[in-house]
Amino acid sequence: MRRTRFPFFAAASFLAVALPSVAATHPHYGGSLRVEMRERVASLDPRRMTADAPGAAAAEPLASLVYERLVSVGGDARPQPVLALAWQHDAEFKRWQFRLRPGVKFHEASPLTAMAISAAWQDFFGSERRIRAAGEWLEIESDIPMPGLLEELSRGRYFVFHVAADGSLSGTGPFRVAAWQPGVRLVVAANEDYWAGRPFLDAVEIDMGRARREQLVDLELGKGDLVELAPEQVRRATQSGARASASAPVELLALEFNRDRPAARDARLREALALSIDRTSIVNVLLHRQGEAAGCLLPQWLSGYAFLFATSSNLARARALRAELSAALPLVLVYDAADAEARVVAERVAVNAREVGIAAQVSAQAASAAGTHDARLVRVHLVPSEPRAALAALAAALGLADALPPGERPEASGPEQLYAAERAIVEGFRVIPLAYLPETYGLGPRVRNWTAPRWGGWRLEDVWLETSSPASVGEKP
């Protein structure tokens, strides 16, 4: 009876069977996300995460699965509460107090307390800073003003952890370590008691040391769900049905001059080289349009004024500057031997240099080697922060902090002052910006709720996997 009243039922049912499972807005629980990465991370111990430690940048997303911070920086560069619900400071920024989120537990079930953080971080602070628990509050005090403390605590080694009696570490993050082979493989399992709600994934399996080519093949074969993509791989990945997801352009590719070398001391030579470079070709051809030409340090999306800096070459002016110089030894340009994109960009820079009469030799160099080079092709990742602090951090990373005009530190200025400070840096030609690159990932077809963080990295606690077995999904909270 009922079927005769609904003559379209049979057809509708057939359609439902024939169609693939349709993603629903509400997430499904369960499954294991397979991630591959090129870097080999040797340690997840926050105590070993100094900024200059090898692989420090690669360790950040892995550690963030297990450990959390007091605060983070959101896409809008504003501090966001994580384990600290609230904070306050005195008028001089010398004393900060943090109120901790109640009810948070470390993976080994001990409660998060100010005392626990104070104990864990004692070695992080030198003699000029003091950390202590004051009831429910965590206090950090210094004789020197700390106006940037929130930004400092939102990166680097300032993960909150607890050391058990046996020396093992535990965090409060959305996942806990299930298996760990340093430099090879990390498996994390969902933290069932995570304060912000259990992640949708049951587990994340991360294989390290995978070449980009291998990662792409695994993505295409369905063996990987989340892989890193080089610029030249993006088109192939999308043509094979995968999704490519990119952050904002957050990595500056630049030439950094070695001030200890006589060849790089003449500003006219540096300016001539800067004017010779065809950035448009570098971005459009060598980087497959996966980035932006850079004429300054901060990208347009962050500063809003990058368009005021020229990115086009000026060969006539470059040749005129070169003509003012006596014959010089060839400039030695080096790049990271493990960085394939850097090699082709360095070679193109050398070709451009020769076009205006500047001899240049290109050679590979281990990232850690201190060689006898005149200039090095470097990658510098933006620090997640508002434009002024980001410029200050970039300048510091490039050894240019002293290039900022006295009294005009960027963190003290509005947009016009910031622009003037950046122009002063760029026109010193101690660094030649070339391009900005995003972090790009390839996503398999079953990955849902992936959001590319603006500043790069991962955010896996909201990710879920589309499965072909909805009945089993429904059973698994």
Next chain:
Amino acid sequence: MRASRRASLRFTVIFFSLLLLVVPGVARADVLDAAARQLAARISAALPPREAVVLDLRNLSSLAAVDVAAVRRALEAGLEAHGVPLAAGSATHVEVRVTFSENLEGYLWVAEIPRGATPAVVMVSLPHSAVALAAQAEPALVLQRELVWGQERQILDLALLDAGAAKQRMAVLEPGQLSLYEWRNSGWGPRQMFPMAAGRPWPRDLRGKLYRQRLGPSDSLLVFLPGIECRLPLEGNAPLADLACGPGDTDSLGFPVFRGEEVAGGARLAPTGNFFGPEVRSGSWRGSMGPFFSVSVLPEGSGGALLISAGVDGLAHIYDQASRAVATVPGWGSDVSSIKTNCGSGWQVLATRPGDWTQPDAIRAYEIRDGVAVGAAPALEFSGPVMALGPLGEGAALAVARNLQTGRYEAYKISVFCGR
């Protein structure tokens, strides 16, 4: 020094925010106009006296063309007000390039004024937070929405506690908190907050529901959360007593199932999950169906009611009162809600569309005719995922969407009009 920069930024934010939010009648256009005049003042200060100007404008920002045109007019008016003549093409003049740019913090308007070898550069910044959303176009469609409330914290549900035009009280259910607001002159102000603690962390995709229950003289607001049910007595406009919470009545099957605005039954939420089932109760009927994210009831003429569920399998299922699946509908999202109107058959189903939390969403209205869902209205688009959908009262539905541009949660009143 850092503090002074912050103070400057704070001043800018406060200035434009106050202009937008506090001064009655000030709209988005007024904020843009004020910024344009501020830029005009900066340009005029950088120009030699009585220098004629030609403006060369370009837009690198998300400003709409109509806004750019309006800002240009305001800029020109501002320059003339400062005694700067606007030159005709043939006159001797200075060409000032104005770029409408944008950065992380807001709009950045940059003017380049020729001056020797290096142009002078002046800038005016306009925080995003100070710029109101574009005026919502009047849809020529059947579905209409009206923003009721927006906030940074997640909104699980929202209830307007006073019927009719007299807005007086509003309840907002958030993870771990019920917030009551009251209408004060021209906006909602906080009245009381009721924290609600759970024995364990809330599920990540937390579900929660509010229901105004009137039983004779008793008037209460019921709150449904995983494993918890709370009751807040509502006694006129008097100060509210404490929220009484308990583990809930197992037999009641927890969360209410609605037919329009009326509770028609109940459904059990998975203990730590974000879905319901398999048991469902509707009226005197009690049965099982596949796990689902949401369910709603439609009257089916004289033959009993229809249950429509948005299953975890990504399909909507239509069941009759005998628990028989009578139809399956692909292409819907995870939230459905029936609504009684004066249009068409008198009852429609509102449904979201498939997607995830990273995608814009939409709500469509359907009529169920002989087991087939027939689109009854064009989609009503949202700038982010619709996270909750249910009755609001007075013939309207409530949709909670997360704005992907701002990250804020926005609660909308969804009305169905027989527009065509």
